[in-house]
Amino acid sequence: MANVAEKETINPELPGGLIPLESWRLPETSVHRSIKGALRNTWIQVRAGFSPDDEAFESLDDLPVLSRGQIERFAPDPDYGRIARLLLQSVVESPVNNPVSFLVAPPFSGVRKALTVLADEDSGHSRHLIMPPDNLLMSDSDAREWWDACDFSTPWVIPELASFWLRHRSGLALVRELLRRVAAGEAGEGLIGCSSWCWQFWSYYLPDARFQPLTPAPMDAGKLGLWLGGLGVPSSDSGVVARMADTGLWVLPSDPDVLGEGQKTANFLRDLAALSRGIPGIALGIWQKALRARPEEEQLEPLEKGDHQSVRAQCWVAPLNKLSLPVVPSAAGRGLAFILHALLLHDGLGGDRLELVTGMKGHEAALALNRLLRADLVEYHESDGVWRVTPLGYPAIRRQLQSDGFPVDAF
């Protein structure tokens, strides 16, 4: 009965809701898969030292990938407006009763996009957006003046705190002053989204800063099944149906109660949850790469609503070991790692700021960025003019940075 009650309350768009930061746990996988993954990663790391040419993502199976239209049908981006409403509702219902709430989440969790939508007038919400100034290098007095000029009288939202600082001795003042005001209760009612990497830095820099942050629950196999299943088709439909391309075992629907007798489920979602570290954006990126079509189904017309049998026939999933995800190229120096770490700390940076933060010369940064771009580890976002790491590259990047001794996030 408890399970039934739980299923009824789980929301497919934000399964698990918000939880305290300390409660977050990495989704588990099988021992076999863990050992295999560790050996594979070590081998990739060793091999990268000898054959640096093999750098980009590739699929190792011969099934055709889905067309863009099919991906948008089966695995589209989530509805951030809906997620924003759910986040806000979860914050309000949370037992943590602070005037300013912190939502800390690993990259690609979708919190930044959702909180940006919160301030969108068309969405019907009443929180105004606080955007960072163009120049983040300022003194303590300048930072005080800047925050004095902000309107804290009505509820406000900062989608990403990482945009308010630079890892430079003059780039810390804004966040330092904001945290002081929040601690002193001088910041009104607000909601602050923060990348887990940025949060980790500030937790070390200001060890006494304790704000009881909340975070979206990690996507384990069950939640992932619910979320991915609900993404692709209207809620009135039965959801996406997917089976393993090699064994025919069922991936979606993931609930054994929905499957018929003799229909066995695959371990794909459990492994996907572990590989993506329970982060929805990364799981979705890998999911999109893993979806396959049969050649004859490429030509089919768009499905009509309610045509369940056709939907079932369309969706196949390549095993994870048939996907060669990006790897971090080997390098003699620390340049590549400096750039990747800086991009994660700031949730994306432009070229000039990247030089300032890493201390690299312009040509060094450009060469390193080009190499990372070719390896599918970073991409340039025209919309805000910054470089960011890619969702598919994130697991390898985090693993490499941790192995190289860099401070990493807690997720």
Place this chain on the structure above:
Amino acid sequence: MGDLDLSGAFSGITTDALLEALFLVVLASILIMLVQNLLPRLAHTLGGKPRLYLLASVPLLRLVVIVVTIILVVPVLVEPSFENMVAIFGALGLALGFAFKDYANSLIAGIVTLYEMPYRPGDWIEVNGQYGEVKSIGTRSAEIVTPDDDVVIIPHSTLWTALIANANDGTDNLMCVTEFHVEPHHDVSAVLSLLRDMAYTSPLVKTWQPVLVTVRNTPYGMQYKVKAYPLAPREQFRFITDLTARGAEALATQGVRMVSVPVAVV
């Protein structure tokens, strides 16, 4: 107890036994060579703790190979009876006691080194004024490479008498101290927090380790020390360079001038 007859102990050695023993010794030598060459190379392709663990396993693996070889070779050459063993080890003891005293001293200290681990490959140690990274631990001596790329051989017997300073002691945490000597009459509190920010914002710093800034008066001005940990022990010189450059620039922007000792005093 019968007579201890050393020549009798070796009387049963045949050509076949000698060849077999030789084969085992050659095989062991090849294994040791592979361990000593391949593992450090593999370790250098890895980073962080896996690198340290792999480097530290080299001398241990070599000891295991040597012990196993002895266990295998001795019964091939001599019948492992009580009398034979006493005869062989007695003769060995005499030879070691007189002819190879210092060598044996180092060998025994080498075994103690593996047990007590005052230093391991990958550690940064200072012995008798020589500072460097332990590259390998041999049977008789350890090799360190100084920052100026000199190889210094340190006999393990030094362990008995010398003071050994180990900067990271088998971990990848090595504290670096960067000093700044500045003129007095400035806002000390502001400089303390400036230098702390400067250290925290270095891309080479381990942020989860403490960053401490201390200050004290000296006859020539004020001495600030920034104590922080680099990402990896081998980054220590680059880290100190980075902190020195950033610190000097930060102090200059605050109008705090460095002091230097007149050449005549030096």
